[in-house]
Amino acid sequence: MNNALELSRVGKKYKGFALSDVSLDLPAGTIMGLVGPNGAGKTTVIKLILNLIRRDGGEIRVFGLDNIRREAEVKARIGFVHETPHFIEDVRLKDLKAAIAPFYDKWNEALFRSLAGEFGLPLDKKFKALSHGMKMKFQIALALSHEADLLIMDEPTSGLDPVFRRELLERLSGILQDERKAILFSTHITTDLERTADIITFIHQGRVVFSLPKDDIRDRWGLVKGPNGLLTAETRRLFKGLRQTSLGFEALTDDIPAVRRALDSGVAVDRASIEDIMVFTDGRDAHA
Amino acid sequence: MLSLIRKDLILSKRFLLIFGLLYLGYMGYLGSRVGHPREIIVITTLMCGLLPLIQYTREDKFKAGVLNCSLPVTRREIVLSRYILSWVLTLVLYVLVMGVIALLPGRKFATSAMFSLNTVLFALAFMTLYLGLLLPLILRFGLAGMFAFLIVLQVFGVATLLLDRYKVAHLRLSSLAVVVKKGLLDLHASLGTPVYDSLLVVLMVLLTLASFWFAMFLYKRKDF
Numbered sequence: 001m002n003n004a005l006e007l008s009r010v011g012k013k014y015k016g017f018a019l020s021d022v023s024l025d026l027p028a029g030t031i032m033g034l035v036g037p038n039g040a041g042k043t044t045v046i047k048l049i050l051n052l053i054r055r056d057g058g059e060i061r062v063f064g065l066d067n068i069r070r071e072a073e074v075k076a077r078i079g080f081v082h083e084t085p086h087f088i089e090d091v092r093l094k095d096l097k098a099a100i101a102p103f104y105d106k107w108n109e110a111l112f113r114s115l116a117g118e119f120g121l122p123l124d125k126k127f128k129a130l131s132h133g134m135k136m137k138f139q140i141a142l143a144l145s146h147e148a149d150l151l152i153m154d155e156p157t158s159g160l161d162p163v164f165r166r167e168l169l170e171r172l173s174g175i176l177q178d179e180r181k182a183i184l185f186s187t188h189i190t191t192d193l194e195r196t197a198d199i200i201t202f203i204h205q206g207r208v209v210f211s212l213p214k215d216d217i218r219d220r221w222g223l224v225k226g227p228n229g230l231l232t233a234e235t236r237r238l239f240k241g242l243r244q245t246s247l248g249f250e251a252l253t254d255d256i257p258a259v260r261r262a263l264d265s266g267v268a269v270d271r272a273s274i275e276d277i278m279v280f281t282d283g284r285d286a287h288a
Numbered sequence: 289m290l291s292l293i294r295k296d297l298i299l300s301k302r303f304l305l306i307f308g309l310l311y312l313g314y315m316g317y318l319g320s321r322v323g324h325p326r327e328i329i330v331i332t333t334l335m336c337g338l339l340p341l342i343q344y345t346r347e348d349k350f351k352a353g354v355l356n357c358s359l360p361v362t363r364r365e366i367v368l369s370r371y372i373l374s375w376v377l378t379l380v381l382y383v384l385v386m387g388v389i390a391l392l393p394g395r396k397f398a399t400s401a402m403f404s405l406n407t408v409l410f411a412l413a414f415m416t417l418y419l420g421l422l423l424p425l426i427l428r429f430g431l432a433g434m435f436a437f438l439i440v441l442q443v444f445g446v447a448t449l450l451l452d453r454y455k456v457a458h459l460r461l462s463s464l465a466v467v468v469k470k471g472l473l474d475l476h477a478s479l480g481t482p483v484y485d486s487l488l489v490v491l492m493v494l495l496t497l498a499s500f501w502f503a504m505f506l507y508k509r510k511d512f
Contacts, residue, residue, distance in 0.1 A: 047512065050358055051357070052354060052358065052511070053511040054508075054509065071361075071362050072360045072361055073360070075358065075360040078358075086351045086352050086355060087350065087352050088300075088346060088350050088352045099298040102295075103291050103295075103360055103361070104360065
């Protein structure tokens with residue numbers, strides 16, 4: 001399967017934060033959800049793909065093209081939604097559209113009109129008059145209207161009402177009927193990921209913890225509950241995170257079969273949600 | 289490239305129209321008050337060059353620079369489009385202002401003085417310096433770059449005056465200016481007007497190119 005996006009050992013250093021050795025592959029025809037706590041590096045990864053910030057090392061390829069050496073070609077194939085919409089604010093939406101559309105050979109005016117109508121976008125209004133949700137919808141309409149092969153969306157569902165959020169996610173899935181296309185989106189809303197994403201990439205403190213198909217996560221990652229007596233140095237090694245009380249322990253594992261082999265009937269094992277994985281990996285309230 | 293220029297014009301058309309008309313009226317009036325063409329040319333060039341620069345600081349104000357860099361263009365194209373548009377806007381506004389000054393009654397100098405080759409070259413040289421110094425800073429640092437430039441200019445001006453007043457290191461800057469002026473006049477006399485003027489134009493082009501390369505160097509390193 002061809003990759004729409006490949007990141008190989010990408011790094012970026014800031015004062016107090018470093019994105020280290022980020023590698024991931026997004027095959028065409030799939031949706032990848034980028035998830036992680038605040039400040040984990042999700043937006044940095046997206047900005048690096050778009051060359052909005054300079055990478056310190058590594059390689060980024062979009063449909064096989066280097067994202068810096070073939071910048072214009074690469075960006076012509078990307079539809080981008082920024083987490084905070086930034087346009088000159090005292091300009092009407094129709095003028096913003098008129099300014100942006102000529103950059104794209106594949107601009108589909110009929111599709112834009114249809115999306116604007118569907119999203120209820122007031123094209124005669126100035127951008128500053130819109131709510132955050134409407135600004136996001138406008139950005140989404142622009143990103144979808146040039147029939148991009150790769151959609152990159154940074155927190156696209158933030159500020160959207162649940163009904164539109166659901167519609168957007170369904171629309172994203174619909175886009176992938178064309179198997180040459182792919183979508184990368186970051187979100188805090190883990191239910192969005194579970195509903196839509198084929199691959200989930202979890203970033204924590206500037207590192208990729210995992211980048212796996214959703215089904216693999218479902219099969220391998222679990223929440224283990226049991227009495228404290230079962231905790232030994234050996235069994236602890238099976239856990240990615242552990243929370244302990246006087247009544248027993250709750251732990252996260254990325255290897256359910258191994259836990260079952262080691263602890264068997266002494267514990268209860270449930271499938272871990274993305275939220276469980278985030279909470280346990282973050283470790284802020286885990287006590288080992 | 290053309291798409292970038294068109295984008296900037298579409299997004300700033302209201303701003304350019306309102307401020308362009310205000311400038312025309314104001315500079316036209318000022319032109320009839322000032323007694324020497326060189327003074328009005330300096331002021332006009334300064335004001336005309338300011339219009340495209342303020343337009344770019346608006347983008348900085350709204351943090352809209354990220355839009356340019358997410359469009360299918362290279363950073364080189366963005367910088368180049370900004371240089372072309374700045375020059376075009378400055379020149380168009382300059383010509384319009386000069387036209388208004390020429391048409392308005394009450395002017396204190398002859399029309400021919402405004403459109404002589406010397407005057408035009410002087411205006412172009414001033415624009416070259418002004419845009420050449422400011423554009424790289426504004427493209428890289430936005431409004432902060434513009435303020436930094438103006439502050440440095442102020443500090444430099446005050447320091448120059450102080451140096452001159454107190455004859456620090458036995459240096460009279462006014463004498464230095466006289467020496468430079470005499471040197472230029474001698475050069476003019478020895479080369480002849482056509483060669484001297486051509487040399488001046490070449491120098492302006494080189495300065496603009498150097499400024500462009502410096503702006504690219506800075507802009508390519510800008511993180512959004």
